[in-house]
Amino acid sequence: MGKLSVNIADSSYDVHIRSDSYELFKTDYAKLLKSVDKIAIIADEHVASLHLSVLQNSLQSVECEIVVKTVPAGESCKTTNVYTDCLSFLLENGFTRDSLLIAFGGGACGDLTGFVAATFMRGIRYIHCPTSILAHDSAVGGKTAINMPEGKNMVGSFHQPIGVLFNENLFSTLPPREIRSGMAELIKHAFISDQKWTKALMSNTTFSKPSMEWLAPELLRGIQVKAKIVEADEYEKSVRKFLNFGHTFGHAVEAVCGFGGLSHGECVMIGMAYSLLLSESNGEVTSSLTNEFIQFSLANGYTYTPIHEHSFETFYSYMTLDKKASFGKINFVLLQEIGIPYIKEISREQLEKAFEQLQNRTGGTA
Ligand SMILES: NC(=O)c1ccc[n+]([C@@H]2O[C@H](COP(=O)([O-])OP(=O)(O)OC[C@H]3O[C@@H](n4cnc5c(N)ncnc54)[C@H](O)[C@@H]3O)[C@@H](O)[C@H]2O)c1
Ligand SMILES: [Zn+2]
Known part of the structure; x- marks a missing residue:
C-alpha cells in the first residue's frame, strides 16, 4: 500500500498502489470528476470481463455520463483500426475537450488510451487504472503509442496522465x-x-x-x-x-x-x-x-x-x-x-x- 508523486514540469500527478485505490474516486478525485462532462472507460475486454464491476461500483456516485468502450485484449488493441474506432466512439458519444478517459487494463490498453487522449481534440485528460504488474512501468511517464505493421510503438506521443490508480487485488488473476x-x-x-x-x-x-x-x-x-x-x-x-x-x-x-x-x-x-x-x-x-x-x-x-x-x-x-x-x-x-x-x-x-x-x-x- 502506498503513494508517490510524479513531478514533471507542466504536470504533477500521484500514483497509488492499494487494494482500495478506486475509493479515491469518491475522495481525492471527487472534485476532478465533478469538473468533467463525460467519462469513457476504455477497457481491455478480458480485464473488463473479470473486473469491470469493481471499477464501475466505485464510480457510481459520479454525476456525469460514463460510457464503456471495450477493446481487444492485450497488444491487439494497439492498432490504427482500434485507435480510430475509439476516436469515432468518443465523437458519436458527444465527447468534448472537457471529457475524461480512464484506461482499464494492462500496458497495451494504457498505451492506446493515452494516445487516444493525447490526440482527441488535440488532447484531453486521462487516468490510468492499470491492472498488470508490468504497468508499474508503462503507466508512469506519459509515453503513449500504437503499433504499425512495420514496427512496435511507431506512432505515439508524450502525454502525461492526471492520476494512476493501481488496485493490487486485480493482480490475483494475472x-x-x-x-x-x-x-x-x-x-x-x-x-x-x-x-x-x-x-x-x-x-x-x-x-x-x-x-x-x-x-x-x-x-x-x-x-x-x-x-x-x-x-x-x-x-x-x-x-x-x-x-x-x-x-x-x-x-x-x-x-x-x-x-x-x-x-x-x-x-x-x-x-x-x-x-x-x-x-x-x-x-x-x-x-x-x-x-x-x-x-x-x-x-x-x-x-x-x-x-x-x-x-x-x-x-x-x-x-x-x-x-x-x-x-x-x-x-x-x-x-x-x-x-x-x-x-x-x-x-x-x-x-x-x-x-x-x-x-x-x-x-x-x-
Ligand atoms: N508507455 C510506456 O512507457 C511503456 C513501458 C513499458 C511497456 N509498454 C507497453 O505495455 C504493453 C505491455 O503491457 P502489459 O504487459 O501490461 O500487457 P498487456 O496490456 O498486453 O496485457 C497482457 C495480457 O494480460 C491481460 N491482463 C491484464 N491485466 C490482467 C489481470 N489483472 N488479470 C488477468 N489478465 C490481465 C490482458 O488482457 C492481456 O491479455 C506493451 O504494449 C508495451 O509496449 C509501454
Ligand atoms: Zn518495457
Missing part, C-alpha cells in the same frame, strides 16, 4: 506469463539504479510468484526509479534512455516472435542478458554476473528459445529499425556496473559475437 513479464521490468529498474536491490531480487526464490504484500512496496520502488528519471528528462533526450535497458534486443525478439508469442517482459529479460554480455568488455560487469542472471531467469521460468530458433540476421534487421537506432547506428544501454548505466554505440561485429555467446551460455534451453 497468468504466470504476465507476472513474469511485469517482474522483468521491475528487475530492469533495479539494474539501472541499485546494486543491493538487484542482488536481493536475484536471490529471491519467489521472484516470479510474488506475494502481493511483498510486491506493492517493490513496485513503488520501481515507479520511484522511473519517476525520478522522467522528472529529469521527460522527452528522452538523455537519462530516460536508460529505461530502455534490455529493450533494443528485447524489442527485436518481440518483433521476431510476432508481437505475442512471448510477453514483453520475457523478451526484455532476454534483452537484459544480451546487454549484460555486451557490458562485459566495457566495465565491471563480469561473466559470472551475466551467468548468474541467466541462471536466475531460467530458474524463474523465462526462456531463451527464440535465440536458438532464429538467426542473428533476423534480429539484426529488427534492431536497425528500432526507434533508438538513430543515423543508422545501434545504441545500447549497457552497465558499467549494476546501478550505473551508460549508452554505447555497438558495431555489427560486436552484436553478432554477443549473440553467439548468448546462444552458447543458454545452450540446451531451446
Whole structure:
C-alpha cells in the first residue's frame, strides 16, 4: 500500500498502489470528476470481463455520463483500426475537450488510451487504472503509442496522465506469463539504479510468484526509479534512455516472435542478458554476473528459445529499425556496473559475437 508523486514540469500527478485505490474516486478525485462532462472507460475486454464491476461500483456516485468502450485484449488493441474506432466512439458519444478517459487494463490498453487522449481534440485528460504488474512501468511517464505493421510503438506521443490508480487485488488473476513479464521490468529498474536491490531480487526464490504484500512496496520502488528519471528528462533526450535497458534486443525478439508469442517482459529479460554480455568488455560487469542472471531467469521460468530458433540476421534487421537506432547506428544501454548505466554505440561485429555467446551460455534451453 502506498503513494508517490510524479513531478514533471507542466504536470504533477500521484500514483497509488492499494487494494482500495478506486475509493479515491469518491475522495481525492471527487472534485476532478465533478469538473468533467463525460467519462469513457476504455477497457481491455478480458480485464473488463473479470473486473469491470469493481471499477464501475466505485464510480457510481459520479454525476456525469460514463460510457464503456471495450477493446481487444492485450497488444491487439494497439492498432490504427482500434485507435480510430475509439476516436469515432468518443465523437458519436458527444465527447468534448472537457471529457475524461480512464484506461482499464494492462500496458497495451494504457498505451492506446493515452494516445487516444493525447490526440482527441488535440488532447484531453486521462487516468490510468492499470491492472498488470508490468504497468508499474508503462503507466508512469506519459509515453503513449500504437503499433504499425512495420514496427512496435511507431506512432505515439508524450502525454502525461492526471492520476494512476493501481488496485493490487486485480493482480490475483494475472497468468504466470504476465507476472513474469511485469517482474522483468521491475528487475530492469533495479539494474539501472541499485546494486543491493538487484542482488536481493536475484536471490529471491519467489521472484516470479510474488506475494502481493511483498510486491506493492517493490513496485513503488520501481515507479520511484522511473519517476525520478522522467522528472529529469521527460522527452528522452538523455537519462530516460536508460529505461530502455534490455529493450533494443528485447524489442527485436518481440518483433521476431510476432508481437505475442512471448510477453514483453520475457523478451526484455532476454534483452537484459544480451546487454549484460555486451557490458562485459566495457566495465565491471563480469561473466559470472551475466551467468548468474541467466541462471536466475531460467530458474524463474523465462526462456531463451527464440535465440536458438532464429538467426542473428533476423534480429539484426529488427534492431536497425528500432526507434533508438538513430543515423543508422545501434545504441545500447549497457552497465558499467549494476546501478550505473551508460549508452554505447555497438558495431555489427560486436552484436553478432554477443549473440553467439548468448546462444552458447543458454545452450540446451531451446
Ligand atoms: N508507455 C510506456 O512507457 C511503456 C513501458 C513499458 C511497456 N509498454 C507497453 O505495455 C504493453 C505491455 O503491457 P502489459 O504487459 O501490461 O500487457 P498487456 O496490456 O498486453 O496485457 C497482457 C495480457 O494480460 C491481460 N491482463 C491484464 N491485466 C490482467 C489481470 N489483472 N488479470 C488477468 N489478465 C490481465 C490482458 O488482457 C492481456 O491479455 C506493451 O504494449 C508495451 O509496449 C509501454
Ligand atoms: Zn518495457
